[in-house]
Amino acid sequence: METTKKIYFASDVHLGAPGIKNHREHEKRFVAWLDSIKDKASEIYLMGDIFDFWFEYKKVVPRGFTRFLGKLSEITDSGIPVHFFTGNHDIWLFDYLENECGVKVYRDPVVRTFNGKKLFLAHGDGLGDYDRHYNFLKSVFTNKFAQWLFARIHPNCGIGLADFWSGKSRKKNNEIYGNRYLGDDKEFAVLYAKDFLKKEAIDYFVFGHRHVARTVGVGPESQLIFLGDWIQHFSYGVFDGNDVELKYFDTHL
Template sequence: MQFIEVPEGKKVYFASDNHLGAPTMEHSYPREKKFVAWLDEIKTDAAAIFLLGDMFDFWMEYKTVVPKGFTRTLGKLAEIADSGIPIYYFVGNHDLWMNGYFEEELGIPVFHSPQQFTFNDTSFFIGHGDGLGPGDKGYKRMKKVFTNPFSKWLFRWLHPDLGVRLAQYLSVKNKLISGDDDAQFLGEDNEWLVQYAKRKLEKDHYDYFVFGHRHLPLDITLSEKSKYINTGDWISYYTYGVFDGEKMNLKEYTILK
């Protein structure tokens, strides 16, 4: 359990699922500019920033190469981290293959599994959300292949121009990989992350479960003292979560929309 103090007047921000680079770099450029504008705005009162995965539609770190592009986003994150505001990154199903670049170049810790945080007196369980809960068996099998060390070793033997192009094609075309379910609310009984959170509550209490992955802004009451929040995406909704030291809310970023 990690503790972060949120001073009066400061906030903790959460965002996920930008999928920069999809369907092409040119098409995602306006969304990137909007995201960078949001980062520039929230840095004035941020106690911490949590990025909950799939910021890129594909991200692969070779030994000496990372994907081309995203300069404005990476530069803004570096600026914010250098100013002393902590940023935390949770890998998603589109950026599974992170391996030190964010930590070494940006000073941003990267998590490959959900983590527990406490902000002041409020407990959080935070992650991207892919592969959690019942169901989603096809993706879970695929994830085991993607995260297998031998699979990653084989992929790195592809020239980056070929490897990145192939991965980008699969990322856009294959719903099994993308986790895309047409972004429709399935009802609490069929939302896997809701069911996952309810099962976690049977053993431990958390005030908030915060995930991405579903591309839907959701605020669901799990019990009298616990909520499930999904941060939505920066493709259709431009939504984000904000914790003001006492309560967590979903908001929409409308500037430059």
């Protein structure tokens, strides 16, 4: 990476989520952040759940998000790589963003080395065997036959069903976890990171998913960065060539 450029990370924007009061302002705020970093970024990593729901039918994609998709295309057209990790809400993202917006899509964790620092990057869901119920559901959602069956549903019904499921899932998760840090001994991502460090050295784990903005020490020389979200925290991570730091975007447009 260029010494004057930085790498940016953001997660859990949940564009289109049923509980958001003003979808246009929500989208414009995130686009404003992308616009504010585009000249300073060597790369941008979007770490999952950028959409609250996304499904690509053969000839149809969900309506909306035009400002965001346009900004993605502008950034990649300028030569800045944008990396998009699928989360548990936008797990059904296939090749549309790659073909139309020029992003690189990832469905599994990756390890990257920047300026001698090794980063483990993932949305943060389904790591290890800590949440077997969720891992089972994820295996169903990633099943090709299940995806084919869902594609047979008319988009009006399919997307409506997905919005209903999303709302119920969020309500349940808030009741169980909320947006609070549960402690080093209860956070699945922390337990996974500590186990992973037994076999490979990592400087930074960068995760979304939990809607918690927090830096956690998981080893003598290793930290886990929870990226927070763009519903309450408006937070993001920045790698300056040496360290990954959490920052917060001015919520006023």
